Amino acid sequence: MVTRCPARGHPDLPLNPQRLSLLLLLLLLPGLPPALGMEDDASFPHLGESSQPPPRACPPRCSCPRPDTVDCDGLDLRVFPDNITRAAQHLSLQFLPRSLRVADLAANEVTEIFPLTFGEKPALRSVYLHNNQLSNAGLPPDAFRGSEAVATLSLSSNQLSYVPPSLPPSLERLHLQNNLISKVPRGALSRQTHLRELYLQHNQLTDSGLDATTFSKLHSLEYLDLSHNQLAEVPAGLPRTLAVLHLGRNRIRWVEAARLGGLRGLRYLLLQHNQLGATGLPAGALRQLRGLHTLHLYGNRLDRVPQALPRRLRALVLPHNRVATLGARDLASTPRLAELNLAYNCLASARVHLRAFRRLRALRSLDLAGNQLTQLPSGLPAGLHTLRLQRNQLRALEPEPLAGLHQLQELSLAHNRLRVGDIGPGTWHELQALQVLDLSHNQLSFVPPDLPEALEELHLQGNRIGHVGPEAFLSTPRLRALFLRANRLHMTSIAPEAFLGLLHLRVVDTTGNLEPVLVRLPPTAPRRPRAAGP
Known part of the structure; x- marks a missing residue:
């Protein structure tokens, strides 16, 4: 007698209800062939293969x-949400909680924001969408x-071509730099009366992209950056x-006084690298x-110092x-000037x-x-530090121009073309604070x-020094760093006694000379014991 084993799916066996539901679901799914089981054998897994695809990374509770x-x-x-797969190109976060305070989606590849994604959030304070691929079409x-x-x-x-017109009226800081913005539509910034900082640098703004009303309603604005654009004049209505x-x-090319006339509280005006000429x-x-x-004016075409500058100016x-x-x-x-740079x-x-x-x-620096100076200027302010x-x-140094500079710390x-014989006796005599x-x-x-006795750092590199005698640094006991590289020193050019009294010396650079120069630093000064406490 032959015993037959019951086959799977035998009509005499009861069918699992869950299996029935799964089969019905498969039959109803779009894209599946109507005659399940009629496919080529190659469409089915072979023995030992799983019939389920490997699980994909997906944030908890999301689909x-x-x-x-x-x-x-x-x-x-x-x-x-975390555990987002690297292959993700579409992320839906609608209906974020009303309690949300900070939304940071920076440095992704976001091309579109769905309607009300950040809407109806009374606690939301900060939204970071920089370094993405947003265009104006992607911002509803x-x-x-x-x-x-x-x-x-x-x-x-991002890739914005104009300032979005439907920005929150509560904004205090708005970053729009590094886009493709060529225009601010009329009224786009008319509701942002609380705005204090506006960054529009590195865009493509021209004069025609702004008008007299663009910034006129920003009654709280303190910081405006329009650098790295294509403006030919100072904007109106600031x-x-x-x-x-x-x-x-x-x-x-030209600054019209009327455009700046009302800015009596302006502290910093930066006009560097423009095309201001003799009449600019x-x-x-x-x-x-x-x-x-x-006032920053470097990198222009000015042939003289601007006349009648504000009296309170501190840095030119x-x-x-x-x-x-x-x-x-x-x-x-400008009697209050503390910094003057004419380099x-x-x-x-x-x-x-x-x-x-x-x-x-009041000049300190x-x-x-x-420039093309052949001698030190006369009448230098006594309070100079630098x-x-x-x-x-x-070609020469005389003591007179440096006389009275008792506060000078850096020179x-x-x-230049200085030789030791061109430095007059007593040149350093009054530089009592020079470090x-x-x-x-x-x-x-x-x-x-x-x-000078107060000297702590001395740069002598790139000269023609071939010998350092034992008395070279007797007048500079506080010296900490000495640079002698790229001179004409030999192995025995420096007298062993040259550094004996320099107890603070920590750096001596003699690289790049004719021969390697061995320098032995003096021993450090012993520390005094601290007095015992009560």
């Missing part, structure tokens, strides 16, 4: 119907509707509340800026222009008036590097004598 889709709608999430008008507390919105580094106006790296800043164009503290930055003359009264209107202009000693700096009693004269054509004379002296890249054949 992932396709490999590129993550659906977290309506889950009342309290934290941003009602994306923020009903969210009345959003203070910070970052849309920088808010009187501005403290910082950044217009650098544009194409501005008419006399008195900036006079009404009574609170101006800092003018390097890389074409200033060739400094008259007796060119700086008379890399065309100043020659014969064209710098003896009294050019006479009224600058003077930079005249990169004096930079590198990369000129200095740079690098890249840093740079004489590098000159024509010195030995260490200059009688250096």
Whole structure:
């Protein structure tokens, strides 16, 4: 007798209800062939293969119907979902909780924000969408509707071509830099009366993309950055509340006084790297800026210091222009100036008036590097802390121009044509506070004598020094760092006694000489024992 084994699916066996439901579900799913079981054998798994695909990464409670889709709608999430697959291209977060305070979706590939994604969120304060691929088409008008507390919105580094017109009226900080913005539509910023910071740098704004009403309703605006655009003039209708106006790296040729007339609280005006020429800043164009503290004009085409500057100006930055003359009264209107930078202009000693700096009693930093000076300027302010004269054509140093500079702490004379014999006796005598002296890249054949006693850092690299005697540093007991590289020193060029009294010396650089130079630093000074406490 042959015993037959019962086959699976035998009609005499009861069918599992769950299996029936699964089969019905498969039959009803779209895209499946109507005659299940008629497919080629190759469409079925072979022996030992799983009939289920490997599980995909999906955030808890969310669904992932396709490999590129993550659906977290309506889950009342309290934290941003994790475990999102790298293949995800569509992420749905509609119906985020009303209690949401911060939404950070920066540095992704977001191309579209669904309607009301950030709307109806009364507690929402900050939204970060920078470094994505958002265009104006991907930002619906009602994306923020009903969210009345959003203070910070970052849309920088996207693909916006104009300022979105439906931004939250509660904004205080708006980042739109690094986009493709060429226009601010009329009224786009008319409701943002609380806005304090607006960043529009690195865009494609031209004068036609702005009008007199663009910024006029921003009654709280303090910081406006329009740098790195294509503006040819200062925008009209700027808010009187501005403290910082950044217009650098544009194409501005002329500054109209009326455009800045109402900005009496402006503290920082940045106009560097524009196209301001000889007539670009008419006399008195900036006079009404009574609170101006800092004026940046470097990288333009100015041939003289602007006239009639605000009296309270503290920093005037003018390097890389074409200033060739400094008259007796060119700086008379700025007696409170603390920093003056005229580096890399065309100043020659014969064209710098003896009294050019006479009224600058508050001046602490003077930079005249990169000009054509052959001698030290006269009449330097007694309160100077820093004096930079590198990369000129200095051939001699006399004590008179440095007399009275008792507060000078840093002096740079690098890249000139100085020889030791050209340094007059007593040149360093009154520099009682000098801590840093740079004489590098000159024509010195030995260490200059009688250096200031307070000196801590001495740069002598790139000269012609071939010998350092035992008395070279007797006048500088506080020396901490000495740079002698790229000279003409040999193995035995430095006297063993040269560093004996320099108990604070920690750095001696002798690389790049004719031979390796061995330097033995003096022993450190013993520490005094602390007094025992009571």
